[in-house]
Amino acid sequence: MLDPRESPPPPGRGRLLAASAALAAILTIALLGALGRLRAPAEPELAALAAAAQTAPAVSPAAPPPAARVAPLRMSTLTVRLARNQTLSQALARLQLAPGQAKAILAALADKFPFRRSRPGDQIQVERVEGEAGLHRFTYRQSAADEWTVLPDEGGALRGEKRAVALTTEVARVEVEIRGSVWESLQKAGEDPALAVLAADVLAWDVDFYQDVRAGDRMKVLVEKVFADGKLLRYGEVLAAGYEGSVTGAKRLFRYTDPTGQTSYYDDQGHSARRGFLKSPLKYAHLTSGFGARMHPVLGYVKAHQGVDYGAPIGTPVWAVGDGTVAQAGWNGACGKSVTLHHRNGYDTVYCHLSAVAVHAGARVLQKQLIGAVGVTGRSTGPHLHYAVRRDGAFLNPLSLKLPREAPIAEAHRADFEAKVAPLRARLDGAPVA
Secondary structure (H helix, E strand, O other), X not given: OOOOOOOOOOOOHHHHHHHHHHHHHHHHHHHHHHHHHOOOOXXXXXXXXXXXXXXXXXOOOOOOOOOOOOOOOOEEEEEEEOOOOOOHHHHHHOOOOOOOHHHHHHXXXXXXXXXXXXXXXXXXXXXXXXXXXXXXXXXXXEEOOEEEEEEEOOOOOEEEEEOOOOEEEEEEEEEEEOOOOHHHHHHHOOOOOHHHXXXXXXXXXXXXXXXXXXXXXXXXXXXXXXXXXXXXXXXXXXXXXXXXXXOXXXXXXXXXXXXXXXXXXXXXXXXXXXXXXXXXXXXXXXXXXXXXXXXXXXXXXXXXXXXXXXXXXXXXXXXXXXXXXXXXXXXXXXXXXXXXXXXXXXXXXXXXEEEEEOOOOOOEEOOOOEEEEEEOOOOOOOOEEEEEEEEOOEEEOHHHOXXXXXXXXXXXXXXXXXXXXXXXXXXXXXXXXX
């Protein structure tokens, strides 16, 4: 009991004393723990510490600050084509290059690119960084295999070089059924129509591609294909060609080079494909008027047509149908610009309405040699070639001429011919070749 003489404790004093005692106890325990840690830990404690270290998460080093983003260069590209009768220097002058750049480009290409080989349609490309006057790249391209570039070096000077292109050659067999023209049929088969011209060249002595072709005929060609960077660049040599037609019958020719180095085309039996005359003076065109009497398109009355007409665009090459001598070349009245060739055995051939003449009187020409180009000169209503044949002064129908072939394979070369042609014959027929 409290002594009534003692004053009662102030309110809350008991709670304060209790809290002080508790705090003192906590400090004592903490001090004892700190003193305990000063001694070496026991083995159980070491094991516990090792386990804790293995399970504790690794602390990663501080990540570096993100790199500043570099804005990509924005390029400006200008592409043009070389125009007709335009030089590279003239084309560069129209591209609004920085002062001195055009001259520097020409100087960089001076010993790399033969400027005389420039031709209409060549591609010119200028690449620059937007906002900068300096040249990033200049490219001059003629084909997939002919491309020249000009680039600035580390010092800023322009350096030119021809791009190295890997060319590969493969032998391919192409077979088409004629639907429309040979040109159209090859296009539908996914081939370059230029193959029609090559095939017509090889078969020119046996197949007239202007009047002998019929729907349903079949043509097979064994040809070299030249690729640049995996893309078809051009066709090479025609190694073999076959044509099966309702008018021509079956024709097959093979390219053969004899041991003396002479190359020509021969049939299966070794007979030469060459005849005294080709069947036509054009590689590829169409017959527009035959031989004989007809209504003259200019004079307006029936008149003997002493030759045949082939429709073709102005500038189409005209070749000599056989070896001979130029008897006349130049303007020839109603015939316009023309060429007359004199051949052996008394034959003459006449080529009228030319736009250009490529030979002169007295010159010797060979079969398939260029002698002029189709035009519309003289008495003519449109671009075409008038072609005539005469013998001893009398005109003959060029389409009905039957001329003998040249000499066959020499007997001394027969075994070599058979050995070289056998794989071509098998490949043309679609048989596997080892």
